[in-house]
Amino acid sequence: MKLYGSYTSPFxxxxxxxxxxxxxxxxxxxxxxxxxxxxxxxxxxxxxxxxTLNLTDSSSILKYLRELAGQTFLKSVTELDQFCLVNTALDxxxxxxxxxxxxxxxxxxxxxxxxxxxxxTSLAELNELSLPKQPPYNDVHLRLACYLAWGLLRKxxxxxxxxxLLAFLEGMNSYSPFTSTQxxxx
Numbered sequence: 637m638k639l640y641g642s643y644t645s646p647f648x649x650x651x652x653x654x655x656x657x658x659x660x661x662x663x664x665x666x667x668x669x670x671x672x673x674x675x676x677x678x679x680x681x682x683x684x685x686x687x688t689l690n691l692t693d694s695s696s697i698l699k700y701l702r703e704l705a706g707q708t709f710l711k712s713v714t715e716l717d718q719f720c721l722v723n724t725a726l727d728x729x730x731x732x733x734x735x736x737x738x739x740x741x742x743x744x745x746x747x748x749x750x751x752x753x754x755x756x757t758s759l760a761e762l763n764e765l766s767l768p769k770q771p772p773y774n775d776v777h778l779r780l781a782c783y784l785a786w787g788l789l790r791k792x793x794x795x796x797x798x799x800x801l802l803a804f805l806e807g808m809n810s811y812s813p814f815t816s817t818q819x820x821x822x
Contacts, residue, residue: 637662639697640675641682644819646726646786647694648682650778654698656813658705695723698775710775718765718776725758726783729792755793763798769807781808789819 639655639662641648655662667681676683676692684691684700691697699709710716728751732742742748762780773781784805787793795802808814 637684637686638665639663639682639684640665640667640672642666642668644786644789645681646779646782649782649786649817649819650775651682651684651694651697651701652817653778653782653813654701654775656816658701658707660701660705695719702775715774715776718762719779721758721761722776722779722783725755725762726779726786728752728754728758729783729787729790733790733792759793759798759801763800765800767800767804769803771811773808773811777804777808778814781805781814785814785818 637660639648639651641651641664643649643666652664662684667675669679672679672681672683678692682694682697684697686700689700691700702709710719732748732751732755735745735748736742740748742752767780768777780801781804784793784795784801785808788795788805795805
């Protein structure tokens with residue numbers, strides 16, 4: 637089994653955490669945008685190869701890994717909805733990051749303004765969740781922690797108004813699978 641990705645991607649980090657938690661042996665292959673554009677139809681990371689199975693989205697990869705280990709990926713429609721909420725905020729934040737990196741003045745573009753508003757309302761909603769300060773963590777918690785850590789690393793979000801999210805992330809920072817997958821210092 638081979639997992640392709642980058643060390644900084646929050647989507648890849650979540651998959652790497654799932655590999656650690658499940659104990660599934662997989663080779664991690666660091667890849668860049670050019671390589672992912674040729675090896676994955678989505679032209680992004682992560683993607684996974686396991687014999688004849690090729691998965692091109694972190695959600696399907698996580699479901700596959702959890703089920704391979706006899707675990708459940710998301711236990712309820714409520715967990716699925718929370719996972720999707722995190723993904724919405726994460727996708728919007730990633731979009732703005734890349735637009736700005738490509739020279740777009742995101743404060744002048746209506747689409748970007750809507751994305752920024754979506755991020756803030758999603759963070760406010762996520763801040764209202766009942767979040768654990770210690771394990772066990774489910775995939776909603778792991779995805780949220782990967783998002784928050786990435787957003788802070790890239791200076792895309794602040795957690796100052798979101799005390800619950802900040803306390804949650806502080807607790808995650810003592811969870812070995814989370815800390816051992818931390819991106820290298822930039």
